[in-house]
Amino acid sequence: MQLFFLIKEGLAGFKRARLATGISVLTMSLALTLVGLFVLFILNVFQSYQSQFQSIHLRAYLSGTLSEEQQQSLQREIAALAEVQSATIITPAAAAEEFSKDFGPELLEILDENPLPASLDIILKEGMTDLGAINQFIDQLTAREAIDEVSFQETLVRLMNRYFFVGILIAGTVGILVFAIAAMLIYNTIRLTIHSRQTVIDIMRLVGATHRFIKAPFIIEGILQGLLGSLIALSLLWLLVRGASLLLLPVVPIPLYFMGGLVLTGIGLGLIGSYMSVGNYLRL
Amino acid sequence: MIEFYNVSVNLGRRQVLNSISLEIKKGDFYYLIGKTGAGKTTLLRLIYMDLMPDSGNLVVDRFNSARIRRHQIPLLRRKVGVIFQDFKLLPDRTVFENVAFALQVIGARSYDIKNKVPAALTRVGLYHKRYRMPHHLSGGEQQRVAIARTLVSEPFILLADEPTGNLDPDAAGDIMGLLENINRSGTAVMMATHNYDIIRQKPHRTIILDRGKVRIVGPGEVSLG
Numbered sequence: 457m458q459l460f461f462l463i464k465e466g467l468a469g470f471k472r473a474r475l476a477t478g479i480s481v482l483t484m485s486l487a488l489t490l491v492g493l494f495v496l497f498i499l500n501v502f503q504s505y506q507s508q509f510q511s512i513h514l515r516a517y518l519s520g521t522l523s524e525e526q527q528q529s530l531q532r533e534i535a536a537l538a539e540v541q542s543a544t545i546i547t548p549a550a551a552a553e554e555f556s557k558d559f560g561p562e563l564l565e566i567l568d569e570n571p572l573p574a575s576l577d578i579i580l581k582e583g584m585t586d587l588g589a590i591n592q593f594i595d596q597l598t599a600r601e602a603i604d605e606v607s608f609q610e611t612l613v614r615l616m617n618r619y620f621f622v623g624i625l626i627a628g629t630v631g632i633l634v635f636a637i638a639a640m641l642i643y644n645t646i647r648l649t650i651h652s653r654q655t656v657i658d659i660m661r662l663v664g665a666t667h668r669f670i671k672a673p674f675i676i677e678g679i680l681q682g683l684l685g686s687l688i689a690l691s692l693l694w695l696l697v698r699g700a701s702l703l704l705l706p707v708v709p710i711p712l713y714f715m716g717g718l719v720l721t722g723i724g725l726g727l728i729g730s731y732m733s734v735g736n737y738l739r740l
Numbered sequence: 741m742i743e744f745y746n747v748s749v750n751l752g753r754r755q756v757l758n759s760i761s762l763e764i765k766k767g768d769f770y771y772l773i774g775k776t777g778a779g780k781t782t783l784l785r786l787i788y789m790d791l792m793p794d795s796g797n798l799v800v801d802r803f804n805s806a807r808i809r810r811h812q813i814p815l816l817r818r819k820v821g822v823i824f825q826d827f828k829l830l831p832d833r834t835v836f837e838n839v840a841f842a843l844q845v846i847g848a849r850s851y852d853i854k855n856k857v858p859a860a861l862t863r864v865g866l867y868h869k870r871y872r873m874p875h876h877l878s879g880g881e882q883q884r885v886a887i888a889r890t891l892v893s894e895p896f897i898l899l900a901d902e903p904t905g906n907l908d909p910d911a912a913g914d915i916m917g918l919l920e921n922i923n924r925s926g927t928a929v930m931m932a933t934h935n936y937d938i939i940r941q942k943p944h945r946t947i948i949l950d951r952g953k954v955r956i957v958g959p960g961e962v963s964l965g
Binding site for chain 1: 788790810811814815816817818819822828830832841842844845846847889890893
Protein backbone atom coordinates (compact mmCIF):
# COMPACT_ATOMS: atom_id res chain seq x y z
CA MET A 457 0.00 0.00 0.00
CA GLN A 458 2.72 2.42 1.09
CA LEU A 459 5.02 1.70 -1.84
CA PHE A 460 2.13 1.86 -4.25
CA PHE A 461 1.05 5.21 -2.79
CA LEU A 462 4.60 6.61 -2.98
CA ILE A 463 5.05 5.56 -6.62
CA LYS A 464 1.61 6.88 -7.49
CA GLU A 465 2.41 10.20 -5.80
CA GLY A 466 5.78 10.37 -7.56
CA LEU A 467 4.14 9.81 -10.95
CA ALA A 468 1.29 12.16 -10.11
CA GLY A 469 3.83 14.90 -9.40
CA PHE A 470 4.43 15.07 -13.14
CA LYS A 471 0.79 15.78 -13.81
CA ARG A 472 0.18 18.06 -10.83
CA ALA A 473 2.98 20.54 -11.43
CA ARG A 474 3.10 20.22 -15.21
CA LEU A 475 4.84 23.50 -15.93
CA ALA A 476 7.49 23.23 -13.22
CA THR A 477 8.16 19.57 -14.03
CA GLY A 478 8.25 20.28 -17.75
CA ILE A 479 10.79 23.07 -17.25
CA SER A 480 12.78 20.82 -14.96
CA VAL A 481 12.93 17.98 -17.53
CA LEU A 482 13.81 20.44 -20.29
CA THR A 483 16.60 22.02 -18.22
CA MET A 484 17.88 18.57 -17.37
CA SER A 485 17.95 17.47 -20.99
CA LEU A 486 19.74 20.64 -22.08
CA ALA A 487 22.26 20.42 -19.25
CA LEU A 488 22.89 16.73 -19.99
CA THR A 489 23.16 17.48 -23.72
CA LEU A 490 25.85 20.02 -22.85
CA VAL A 491 27.73 17.49 -20.74
CA GLY A 492 27.24 14.80 -23.41
CA LEU A 493 28.43 17.09 -26.20
CA PHE A 494 31.56 17.86 -24.27
CA VAL A 495 32.27 14.20 -23.55
CA LEU A 496 31.61 13.24 -27.19
CA PHE A 497 33.92 16.01 -28.37
CA ILE A 498 36.68 14.76 -26.10
CA LEU A 499 36.03 11.17 -27.22
CA ASN A 500 36.39 12.21 -30.85
CA VAL A 501 39.55 14.21 -30.22
CA PHE A 502 41.03 11.34 -28.24
CA GLN A 503 40.11 8.83 -30.91
CA SER A 504 41.72 10.84 -33.70
CA TYR A 505 44.75 11.52 -31.52
CA GLN A 506 45.09 7.83 -30.87
CA SER A 507 44.73 6.92 -34.52
CA GLN A 508 47.35 9.50 -35.49
CA PHE A 509 49.75 8.25 -32.90
CA GLN A 510 49.04 4.60 -33.37
CA SER A 511 50.08 4.85 -36.96
CA ILE A 512 52.89 7.32 -37.49
CA HIS A 513 53.74 6.96 -41.15
CA LEU A 514 57.18 7.53 -42.55
CA ARG A 515 57.77 7.80 -46.26
CA ALA A 516 61.20 6.58 -47.31
CA TYR A 517 62.04 7.60 -50.91
CA LEU A 518 64.17 5.01 -52.62
CA SER A 519 67.15 5.57 -54.81
CA GLY A 520 66.27 5.42 -58.51
CA THR A 521 69.06 2.95 -59.17
CA LEU A 522 67.39 0.08 -57.27
CA SER A 523 65.99 -2.84 -59.20
CA GLU A 524 62.63 -4.31 -58.27
CA GLU A 525 64.29 -7.24 -56.49
CA GLN A 526 66.49 -4.87 -54.51
CA GLN A 527 63.43 -2.84 -53.55
CA GLN A 528 61.67 -5.97 -52.33
CA SER A 529 64.64 -7.16 -50.34
CA LEU A 530 64.96 -3.69 -48.73
CA GLN A 531 61.24 -3.78 -47.91
CA ARG A 532 61.62 -7.15 -46.15
CA GLU A 533 64.70 -5.96 -44.30
CA ILE A 534 62.98 -2.81 -43.02
CA ALA A 535 59.73 -4.56 -42.15
CA ALA A 536 61.78 -6.84 -39.89
CA LEU A 537 63.22 -3.95 -37.84
CA ALA A 538 62.15 -3.69 -34.21
CA GLU A 539 60.69 -0.17 -34.62
CA VAL A 540 58.56 -1.07 -37.62
CA GLN A 541 55.05 -2.46 -37.71
CA SER A 542 54.83 -2.70 -41.49
CA ALA A 543 56.50 -1.51 -44.63
CA THR A 544 54.85 -1.38 -48.06
CA ILE A 545 56.35 -0.56 -51.41
CA ILE A 546 54.68 2.33 -53.22
CA THR A 547 55.58 2.05 -56.89
CA PRO A 548 56.01 5.23 -58.95
CA ALA A 549 52.69 4.43 -60.68
CA ALA A 550 50.87 4.11 -57.32
CA ALA A 551 52.52 7.32 -56.12
CA ALA A 552 51.34 9.10 -59.26
CA GLU A 553 47.81 7.86 -58.71
CA GLU A 554 47.92 9.09 -55.11
CA PHE A 555 49.28 12.44 -56.30
CA SER A 556 46.52 12.80 -58.87
CA LYS A 557 43.91 12.05 -56.24
CA ASP A 558 45.28 14.77 -53.97
CA PHE A 559 46.18 17.49 -56.47
CA GLY A 560 44.37 16.65 -59.69
CA PRO A 561 45.71 14.87 -62.80
CA GLU A 562 46.61 18.05 -64.74
CA LEU A 563 50.01 18.54 -63.16
CA LEU A 564 51.26 15.10 -64.11
CA GLU A 565 49.76 15.31 -67.60
CA ILE A 566 52.01 18.31 -68.42
CA LEU A 567 55.11 16.19 -67.80
CA ASP A 568 56.24 13.57 -70.27
CA GLU A 569 57.25 11.01 -67.70
CA ASN A 570 56.38 10.17 -64.10
CA PRO A 571 58.89 12.01 -61.88
CA LEU A 572 57.83 10.33 -58.69
CA PRO A 573 60.25 7.84 -57.20
CA ALA A 574 59.40 4.49 -55.64
CA SER A 575 59.06 4.69 -51.89
CA LEU A 576 58.34 2.67 -48.77
CA ASP A 577 55.37 3.48 -46.60
CA ILE A 578 56.65 2.60 -43.13
CA ILE A 579 54.25 2.39 -40.20
CA LEU A 580 55.98 2.60 -36.85
CA LYS A 581 55.05 0.36 -33.96
CA GLU A 582 52.49 1.55 -31.36
CA GLY A 583 54.00 3.67 -28.61
CA MET A 584 56.81 4.87 -30.88
CA THR A 585 55.82 8.52 -30.39
CA ASP A 586 58.92 10.15 -28.99
CA LEU A 587 60.25 12.65 -31.50
CA GLY A 588 63.91 12.00 -30.57
CA ALA A 589 63.55 8.26 -31.12
CA ILE A 590 61.77 8.80 -34.42
CA ASN A 591 64.52 11.12 -35.66
CA GLN A 592 67.17 8.63 -34.58
CA PHE A 593 65.42 5.91 -36.53
CA ILE A 594 65.18 8.19 -39.57
CA ASP A 595 68.95 8.81 -39.34
CA GLN A 596 69.51 5.04 -39.38
CA LEU A 597 67.36 4.76 -42.50
CA THR A 598 68.94 7.63 -44.39
CA ALA A 599 72.40 6.22 -43.62
CA ARG A 600 71.58 3.48 -46.12
CA GLU A 601 72.55 4.18 -49.70
CA ALA A 602 69.33 2.71 -51.00
CA ILE A 603 67.26 5.43 -49.29
CA ASP A 604 67.47 8.99 -50.53
CA GLU A 605 65.21 10.74 -48.09
CA VAL A 606 62.67 10.10 -45.33
CA SER A 607 59.76 12.40 -44.57
CA PHE A 608 56.94 12.46 -41.99
CA GLN A 609 54.54 14.92 -40.36
CA GLU A 610 57.05 16.19 -37.87
CA THR A 611 55.16 19.36 -36.90
CA LEU A 612 52.01 17.41 -36.08
CA VAL A 613 53.89 14.92 -33.91
CA ARG A 614 55.79 17.74 -32.23
CA LEU A 615 52.52 19.59 -31.44
CA MET A 616 50.82 16.46 -30.16
CA ASN A 617 53.78 15.64 -27.96
CA ARG A 618 53.87 19.10 -26.52
CA TYR A 619 50.17 19.68 -25.95
CA PHE A 620 48.87 16.25 -25.02
CA PHE A 621 49.06 16.71 -21.25
CA VAL A 622 48.06 20.38 -21.42
CA GLY A 623 45.09 19.20 -23.46
CA ILE A 624 44.14 16.58 -20.89
CA LEU A 625 44.41 19.16 -18.11
CA ILE A 626 42.30 21.75 -19.93
CA ALA A 627 39.72 19.15 -21.00
CA GLY A 628 39.52 17.82 -17.43
CA THR A 629 39.04 21.29 -15.94
CA VAL A 630 36.48 22.33 -18.54
CA GLY A 631 34.75 18.96 -18.08
CA ILE A 632 34.47 19.43 -14.34
CA LEU A 633 33.19 22.97 -14.84
CA VAL A 634 30.61 21.91 -17.44
CA PHE A 635 29.44 19.11 -15.16
CA ALA A 636 29.28 21.41 -12.12
CA ILE A 637 27.27 24.00 -14.06
CA ALA A 638 24.90 21.30 -15.32
CA ALA A 639 24.53 19.85 -11.81
CA MET A 640 23.84 23.28 -10.28
CA LEU A 641 21.32 24.05 -13.00
CA ILE A 642 19.53 20.75 -12.42
CA TYR A 643 19.63 21.15 -8.63
CA ASN A 644 18.14 24.63 -8.82
CA THR A 645 15.34 23.64 -11.18
CA ILE A 646 14.42 20.69 -8.99
CA ARG A 647 14.44 23.05 -6.01
CA LEU A 648 12.02 25.34 -7.83
CA THR A 649 9.78 22.38 -8.66
CA ILE A 650 9.74 21.38 -5.02
CA HIS A 651 9.17 24.97 -3.93
CA SER A 652 6.06 25.01 -6.11
CA ARG A 653 4.78 22.06 -4.08
CA GLN A 654 5.26 23.69 -0.69
CA THR A 655 1.65 23.20 0.34
CA VAL A 656 1.82 19.43 -0.12
CA ILE A 657 5.02 19.23 1.93
CA ASP A 658 3.57 21.51 4.63
CA ILE A 659 0.46 19.37 4.89
CA MET A 660 2.50 16.18 5.02
CA ARG A 661 4.58 17.59 7.87
CA LEU A 662 1.51 18.84 9.65
CA VAL A 663 -0.32 15.53 9.63
CA GLY A 664 2.71 13.62 10.84
CA ALA A 665 4.35 12.09 7.77
CA THR A 666 7.89 11.02 8.48
CA HIS A 667 10.69 12.74 6.59
CA ARG A 668 11.38 9.55 4.69
CA PHE A 669 7.76 9.37 3.60
CA ILE A 670 7.78 13.05 2.54
CA LYS A 671 11.00 12.65 0.56
CA ALA A 672 10.12 9.41 -1.24
CA PRO A 673 7.64 10.71 -3.86
CA PHE A 674 9.93 13.62 -4.69
CA ILE A 675 12.89 11.30 -5.08
CA ILE A 676 10.88 9.01 -7.34
CA GLU A 677 9.86 12.07 -9.33
CA GLY A 678 13.49 13.26 -9.46
CA ILE A 679 14.63 9.88 -10.78
CA LEU A 680 11.92 9.94 -13.45
CA GLN A 681 12.84 13.50 -14.41
CA GLY A 682 16.49 12.44 -14.68
CA LEU A 683 15.59 9.40 -16.79
CA LEU A 684 13.39 11.43 -19.12
CA GLY A 685 15.91 14.29 -19.32
CA SER A 686 18.75 11.92 -20.18
CA LEU A 687 16.70 10.11 -22.83
CA ILE A 688 15.83 13.43 -24.46
CA ALA A 689 19.50 14.47 -24.23
CA LEU A 690 20.55 11.17 -25.86
CA SER A 691 18.09 11.72 -28.70
CA LEU A 692 19.41 15.24 -29.25
CA LEU A 693 23.00 13.99 -29.24
CA TRP A 694 22.14 11.16 -31.61
CA LEU A 695 20.57 13.67 -34.01
CA LEU A 696 23.66 15.89 -33.76
CA VAL A 697 26.09 13.01 -34.39
CA ARG A 698 23.93 11.75 -37.24
CA GLY A 699 23.80 15.27 -38.71
CA ALA A 700 27.56 15.61 -38.41
CA SER A 701 28.22 12.27 -40.11
CA LEU A 702 25.77 13.20 -42.90
CA LEU A 703 27.90 16.31 -43.39
CA LEU A 704 30.82 13.87 -43.76
CA LEU A 705 32.52 15.04 -40.60
CA PRO A 706 34.72 12.32 -39.14
CA VAL A 707 32.73 11.61 -35.96
CA VAL A 708 32.75 8.36 -34.01
CA PRO A 709 29.32 6.81 -33.37
CA ILE A 710 27.94 7.20 -29.81
CA PRO A 711 29.33 4.28 -27.82
CA LEU A 712 26.97 2.13 -25.74
CA TYR A 713 28.82 2.83 -22.49
CA PHE A 714 28.37 6.55 -23.11
CA MET A 715 24.58 6.10 -23.44
CA GLY A 716 24.45 4.10 -20.23
CA GLY A 717 26.66 6.63 -18.47
CA LEU A 718 24.51 9.57 -19.53
CA VAL A 719 21.28 7.87 -18.40
CA LEU A 720 22.87 6.96 -15.05
CA THR A 721 24.18 10.53 -14.67
CA GLY A 722 20.69 11.90 -15.32
CA ILE A 723 19.09 9.51 -12.84
CA GLY A 724 21.83 10.22 -10.29
CA LEU A 725 21.51 13.99 -10.60
CA GLY A 726 17.71 13.76 -10.37
CA LEU A 727 17.94 11.56 -7.29
CA ILE A 728 20.59 13.61 -5.45
CA GLY A 729 19.02 16.92 -6.51
CA SER A 730 15.56 16.00 -5.23
CA TYR A 731 16.92 14.37 -2.06
CA MET A 732 18.90 17.47 -1.18
CA SER A 733 16.16 19.92 -2.16
CA VAL A 734 13.44 18.28 -0.03
CA GLY A 735 15.99 17.74 2.72
CA ASN A 736 16.83 21.45 2.75
CA TYR A 737 13.17 22.35 2.71
CA LEU A 738 12.41 20.04 5.63
CA ARG A 739 15.26 21.51 7.68
CA LEU A 740 13.80 25.03 7.39
CA MET B 741 -1.83 16.28 28.62
CA ILE B 742 -0.03 19.50 27.68
CA GLU B 743 2.16 21.27 30.21
CA PHE B 744 4.38 24.31 29.71
CA TYR B 745 7.18 24.82 32.25
CA ASN B 746 8.72 28.32 32.21
CA VAL B 747 8.81 28.38 28.43
CA SER B 748 10.55 31.31 26.75
CA VAL B 749 10.83 31.90 23.01
CA ASN B 750 12.79 34.54 21.17
CA LEU B 751 12.16 35.30 17.54
CA GLY B 752 15.18 37.23 16.38
CA ARG B 753 15.94 39.78 19.07
CA ARG B 754 12.38 39.95 20.31
CA GLN B 755 11.24 37.88 23.25
CA VAL B 756 7.82 36.59 22.25
CA LEU B 757 7.09 34.36 25.25
CA ASN B 758 8.64 35.05 28.61
CA SER B 759 8.79 32.12 31.00
CA ILE B 760 5.20 30.99 30.64
CA SER B 761 3.70 28.02 32.49
CA LEU B 762 0.41 26.52 31.42
CA GLU B 763 -1.57 23.32 31.60
CA ILE B 764 -4.19 22.04 29.18
CA LYS B 765 -6.18 18.97 30.13
CA LYS B 766 -8.20 16.49 28.12
CA GLY B 767 -11.47 18.01 26.94
CA ASP B 768 -10.50 21.65 27.65
CA PHE B 769 -11.63 24.44 25.32
CA TYR B 770 -9.50 27.55 25.31
CA TYR B 771 -9.55 30.72 23.26
CA LEU B 772 -6.15 32.23 22.72
CA ILE B 773 -6.19 35.98 22.28
CA GLY B 774 -3.71 38.82 22.13
CA LYS B 775 -2.60 41.62 19.86
CA THR B 776 -1.05 40.84 16.46
CA GLY B 777 2.47 39.60 17.14
CA ALA B 778 1.67 38.78 20.78
CA GLY B 779 2.76 35.16 20.20
CA LYS B 780 -0.48 33.25 19.59
CA THR B 781 0.84 31.36 16.58
CA THR B 782 4.16 30.84 18.37
CA LEU B 783 2.38 29.19 21.28
CA LEU B 784 0.46 26.90 18.93
CA ARG B 785 3.63 26.01 17.00
CA LEU B 786 5.26 25.02 20.27
CA ILE B 787 2.51 22.50 20.90
CA TYR B 788 3.01 20.70 17.58
CA MET B 789 6.75 21.21 17.99
CA ASP B 790 7.25 23.17 14.84
CA LEU B 791 9.23 25.44 17.13
CA MET B 792 11.24 24.62 20.22
CA PRO B 793 11.54 26.71 23.40
CA ASP B 794 14.73 28.71 23.91
CA SER B 795 14.43 27.94 27.58
CA GLY B 796 12.06 25.90 29.73
CA ASN B 797 10.28 22.88 28.32
CA LEU B 798 6.87 21.55 27.50
CA VAL B 799 5.35 18.13 27.60
CA VAL B 800 2.78 17.15 24.97
CA ASP B 801 1.25 13.75 25.56
CA ARG B 802 4.30 11.56 26.22
CA PHE B 803 6.76 13.81 24.42
CA ASN B 804 9.00 16.25 26.26
CA SER B 805 10.43 19.08 24.13
CA ALA B 806 13.75 18.77 25.92
CA ARG B 807 14.17 15.12 25.03
CA ILE B 808 12.16 14.51 21.88
CA ARG B 809 14.12 13.15 18.92
CA ARG B 810 13.66 14.51 15.42
CA HIS B 811 12.09 11.30 14.13
CA GLN B 812 9.54 11.34 16.97
CA ILE B 813 8.02 14.69 16.00
CA PRO B 814 5.85 13.17 13.22
CA LEU B 815 4.44 10.71 15.79
CA LEU B 816 3.44 13.63 18.02
CA ARG B 817 1.82 15.47 15.11
CA ARG B 818 -0.38 12.48 14.36
CA LYS B 819 -2.10 13.18 17.65
CA VAL B 820 -2.32 16.98 17.34
CA GLY B 821 -4.75 18.36 14.75
CA VAL B 822 -4.01 21.79 13.31
CA ILE B 823 -6.21 24.03 11.16
CA PHE B 824 -5.44 27.44 9.72
CA GLN B 825 -7.14 30.55 8.43
CA ASP B 826 -6.14 29.63 4.84
CA PHE B 827 -7.40 26.01 5.11
CA LYS B 828 -4.27 24.53 3.45
CA LEU B 829 -6.14 22.14 1.16
CA LEU B 830 -4.66 20.54 -1.93
CA PRO B 831 -6.48 22.29 -4.77
CA ASP B 832 -6.03 19.46 -7.27
CA ARG B 833 -7.60 16.75 -5.15
CA THR B 834 -11.20 16.04 -4.27
CA VAL B 835 -12.60 16.51 -0.77
CA PHE B 836 -12.28 12.77 -0.16
CA GLU B 837 -8.68 12.69 -1.40
CA ASN B 838 -7.75 15.68 0.74
CA VAL B 839 -8.95 13.94 3.86
CA ALA B 840 -7.58 10.54 2.86
CA PHE B 841 -4.19 12.17 2.22
CA ALA B 842 -3.66 12.64 5.96
CA LEU B 843 -3.93 8.88 6.45
CA GLN B 844 -2.06 7.86 3.31
CA VAL B 845 1.05 9.84 4.23
CA ILE B 846 1.30 8.13 7.59
CA GLY B 847 1.10 4.77 5.90
CA ALA B 848 -2.43 3.83 6.99
CA ARG B 849 -4.04 0.68 5.56
CA SER B 850 -6.58 1.17 2.79
CA TYR B 851 -9.18 -0.58 4.96
CA ASP B 852 -8.80 2.19 7.59
CA ILE B 853 -8.90 4.89 4.95
CA LYS B 854 -12.12 3.52 3.51
CA ASN B 855 -13.73 3.55 6.96
CA LYS B 856 -12.34 6.66 8.60
CA VAL B 857 -12.61 9.16 5.76
CA PRO B 858 -16.39 8.80 5.21
CA ALA B 859 -16.91 8.91 8.99
CA ALA B 860 -14.95 12.16 9.34
CA LEU B 861 -16.72 13.71 6.35
CA THR B 862 -20.08 12.72 7.78
CA ARG B 863 -19.13 14.31 11.08
CA VAL B 864 -18.41 17.66 9.41
CA GLY B 865 -21.51 17.31 7.21
CA LEU B 866 -19.71 17.05 3.89
CA TYR B 867 -20.01 13.40 2.93
CA HIS B 868 -22.37 14.30 0.09
CA LYS B 869 -19.73 16.62 -1.36
CA ARG B 870 -16.86 14.14 -1.17
CA TYR B 871 -16.14 14.17 -4.90
CA ARG B 872 -16.10 17.97 -5.20
CA MET B 873 -12.90 19.91 -5.71
CA PRO B 874 -12.02 22.48 -3.00
CA HIS B 875 -12.57 25.46 -5.31
CA HIS B 876 -16.18 24.39 -5.76
CA LEU B 877 -16.78 24.75 -2.00
CA SER B 878 -17.50 27.83 0.11
CA GLY B 879 -14.92 29.06 2.62
CA GLY B 880 -16.83 27.50 5.51
CA GLU B 881 -17.02 24.15 3.71
CA GLN B 882 -13.29 24.25 2.93
CA GLN B 883 -12.58 24.79 6.62
CA ARG B 884 -14.80 21.81 7.39
CA VAL B 885 -12.70 19.67 5.04
CA ALA B 886 -9.58 20.84 6.89
CA ILE B 887 -11.24 19.86 10.18
CA ALA B 888 -12.23 16.47 8.78
CA ARG B 889 -8.61 15.96 7.75
CA THR B 890 -7.52 16.40 11.36
CA LEU B 891 -10.36 14.22 12.70
CA VAL B 892 -9.36 11.10 10.74
CA SER B 893 -6.27 10.81 12.96
CA GLU B 894 -8.40 11.07 16.13
CA PRO B 895 -6.26 13.82 17.71
CA PHE B 896 -6.40 14.53 21.46
CA ILE B 897 -6.21 18.26 20.78
CA LEU B 898 -7.26 20.45 17.90
CA LEU B 899 -5.28 23.65 17.43
CA ALA B 900 -7.08 26.28 15.40
CA ASP B 901 -5.13 29.31 14.22
CA GLU B 902 -7.68 32.00 13.33
CA PRO B 903 -10.02 29.38 11.78
CA THR B 904 -12.79 31.90 11.16
CA GLY B 905 -10.53 34.69 9.90
CA ASN B 906 -11.60 34.24 6.27
CA LEU B 907 -15.24 33.44 6.92
CA ASP B 908 -18.48 35.43 7.04
CA PRO B 909 -20.28 35.51 10.42
CA ASP B 910 -22.69 32.68 9.54
CA ALA B 911 -19.94 30.35 8.36
CA ALA B 912 -17.83 31.35 11.36
CA GLY B 913 -20.74 30.43 13.66
CA ASP B 914 -21.07 27.04 11.93
CA ILE B 915 -17.36 26.33 12.37
CA MET B 916 -17.59 27.31 16.05
CA GLY B 917 -20.53 24.94 16.47
CA LEU B 918 -18.51 22.15 14.89
CA LEU B 919 -15.47 22.84 17.10
CA GLU B 920 -17.66 22.78 20.23
CA ASN B 921 -19.20 19.55 19.04
CA ILE B 922 -15.77 17.99 18.58
CA ASN B 923 -14.79 19.28 22.01
CA ARG B 924 -17.82 17.65 23.61
CA SER B 925 -16.60 14.29 22.33
CA GLY B 926 -13.42 14.71 24.41
CA THR B 927 -10.99 16.40 22.07
CA ALA B 928 -9.37 19.50 23.59
CA VAL B 929 -9.56 22.64 21.45
CA MET B 930 -7.32 25.67 21.51
CA MET B 931 -8.40 28.41 19.18
CA ALA B 932 -6.42 31.55 18.45
CA THR B 933 -8.75 34.30 17.36
CA HIS B 934 -9.32 38.01 16.91
CA ASN B 935 -13.05 37.51 16.59
CA TYR B 936 -14.44 38.91 19.87
CA ASP B 937 -18.04 38.46 18.70
CA ILE B 938 -17.47 34.71 18.80
CA ILE B 939 -15.88 34.92 22.24
CA ARG B 940 -18.92 36.84 23.44
CA GLN B 941 -21.45 34.47 21.84
CA LYS B 942 -19.68 31.22 22.72
CA PRO B 943 -17.88 31.86 26.01
CA HIS B 944 -15.02 29.56 27.05
CA ARG B 945 -11.91 29.94 29.13
CA THR B 946 -9.46 32.29 27.47
CA ILE B 947 -5.68 32.53 27.47
CA ILE B 948 -4.63 36.15 27.10
CA LEU B 949 -1.15 36.76 25.75
CA ASP B 950 0.30 40.11 26.61
CA ARG B 951 3.94 41.23 26.49
CA GLY B 952 5.21 37.65 26.58
CA LYS B 953 3.12 36.58 29.59
CA VAL B 954 -0.08 34.54 29.79
CA ARG B 955 -3.15 35.15 31.87
CA ILE B 956 -6.14 32.80 31.97
CA VAL B 957 -9.64 34.11 32.52
CA GLY B 958 -12.89 32.22 32.88
CA PRO B 959 -15.80 32.11 30.39
CA GLY B 960 -17.31 35.54 29.87
CA GLU B 961 -14.63 37.26 31.91
CA VAL B 962 -12.68 38.67 29.00
CA SER B 963 -12.71 42.44 29.02
CA LEU B 964 -13.19 43.25 25.37
CA GLY B 965 -12.69 46.97 25.67
